Amino acid sequence: MHKPDQTPNQAQPAYVFVSGGVISGIGKGVCAASLALLLKKRGFHVSSIKCENYLNVDSGTINPIEHGDPFLCDDGLEADMDLGTYERFLGDEMGHANFTTMGQIYKTVIDRERSMGYDGEDVEAIPHVSDEIIRRIKEAGVNKDIVIVELGGTAGEYQNMLYYEACRIMKVTMPRKVINVHVSYLPLPHHLGEPKTKPTQMSVTTLMSMGIHPEFLVLRGEVGLDQRRRYILGLRTSIPGENVMVAPDVETIYEVPLLFAQQEFDTKILQQLDLPLHTQDLTDWQALVDNIKSKKEKEITIAVAGKYLSKNKGDFELVDVYNSLIESIKHASWNTKVQIKIKFVSTLEIEEKGAEPLLNDVDAIIVPIGWGKRGAEGKIQAIQYAREHKVPYLGLCYGMQLASIEFARNVVGLKDADTEENAPHTQHKIIHSIPFNPKYQTIKGEGTSMRLGAFDCVLKEGTLAHHIYEKHHAWKKNAEGVLQNGLISERHRHRYEFNNEYRKILEAKGFVISGTSPDDFFVEIIELPKSMHPYFIATQPHPEYKSQPLKPHPLFIELVNAAVDFKERK
Secondary structure (H helix, E strand, O other), X not given: OOOOOOOOOOOOOXXXXXXXXXXXXXXXXXXXXXXXXXXXXOOOOEEEEEEEOOOOOOOOOOOHHHHOOOEEOOOOOEEOHHHHHHHHHHOOOOOHHHEEEHHHHHHHHHHHHHOOOOOOOOOOHHHHHHHHHHHXXXXXXXXXXXEEEEEOOOOOOHHHHHHHHHHHHHHHHOOOOEEEEEEEEOOOOOOOOOOOOHHHHHHHHHHHHOOOOOOEEEEEEOOOOOHHHHHHHHHXXXXXXXXXXXXXXXXXHHHHHHHHHHOXXXXXXXXXXXXXXXXXXXXXXXXXXXXXXXXXXXXXXXXXXXXXXXXXXXXXXXXXXXXXXXXXXXXXXXXXXXXXXXXXXXXXXXXXXXXXXXXXXXXXXXXOOOOOOOOHHHHHHHHHHHHHOOOOEEEEOHHHHHHHHHHHXXXXXXXXXXXXXOXXXXXXXXXXXXXXXXXXXXXXXXXXXXXXXXXXXEEOOOOHHHHHHHHOOOOOEOOOOOEOOOEEEEEEEEOOXXXXXXXXXXXXXXXXXXXXXXXXXXXXXXXOOOOOOOOEXXXXXXXXXXXXXXXXXXXXXXXXXXXXXXXXXX
């Protein structure tokens, strides 16, 4: 029988499984990240891993409307949004070791069977699939003290039962090293006027039917639960009342770690695991929350012009499709102490009504990630509006490619300029495909290659891009930790590239290529000179995936500053 690989020559880490009950989207990721932060602040080396149910090998092929914005990691992983939450709370880079899907697991087991890795055994869900799950969880714990394991989905779904079986096996084979935290929904029916615990009781019953008894409950809902009701709920679920935590709605998710600390959640977990209770300093996190909740003196409006907004109306619908972008804007807001209203504008609507009526009240425009022809012309119109009306502009990935096309069409005069993706037979392919090169690209599927993960970029002195990164000391560090002036590293997730045949043609009309790959093959950052526009910059990589609440990305900070200046001038 194939056995899970053993953790190499180290003390066995402890494992905290976080599951969810009653409804999806309950906040397991925030709960898991908050616990990880508190334990890290206690001096422990903490790792996190998200176990997803779907059969996709990663999140990159899923329509963001279906499952939210995939989070891009330095190592090229396209993962669930929760990995972004982990990075933003912990300040640590996530990667392939921190994410698994049922698709990955089945594929590994089947590939191993095809290579005679099981010596002719009949391969079964248990133990072979559960063994592979355990192997991956243990791999996430190499050289760590504690691993937070978030189980995707909701307890009782057939898709995730093998994850729960792996948890049960680990709990039996490693007593006192594995505990369970169950996050459940606490509804407050307004016609009754009191929170109801029956759904949680049923969810815990489901867990217990799988051989798992949680040590802790976290109750999510509009309000908390008083001590007496927590005690009664504990009796009915065989969980001590003091281990029933409350997590009512708060103003910001970054308040949750402080809420847990007040309830001594991390202290109780360490006691349960027989781990030492080191001192903890949450001063920086408290200051962050105070800053978030403080009154801002200035206010601006930033438009996000995207195509994934066309099915719903309103400023705050479908925000998960641009989750990392929205978080990055918030980080910049808190850093600059400027209140930001985000106005989501469908680029399909721009194509119908024009840019003027939809963008004339904004102080900055962002065109974010996107794929394909749908809504692309609306994005180009938004970019043209930003350029001609001197509205501060930030383009991200597709927003950089389409900014190059807009300039080629409307400034250079190449009226049929386009991207090969949308117009394969156009004469002027400003953005085109390149032959596959394993140095740069990853094969995603048959006939599809992408540039994924972190790549270096050299910035041209005297440009806006160079000024921004220099101002914020955001250069890449070498192996000794020394900043390398002019060199940055950003994350990429795209398929098509700027066509180098058009560099000089566009530059002759004022177009500025301010960032390129170290070998000068890839155009990474473009901008307009101050003489043409006060703040117009676009990046092929994705700075939104590296922004953190305690370390906002410079490009978003400076976009906010430029928007404030624009509003004051206007």
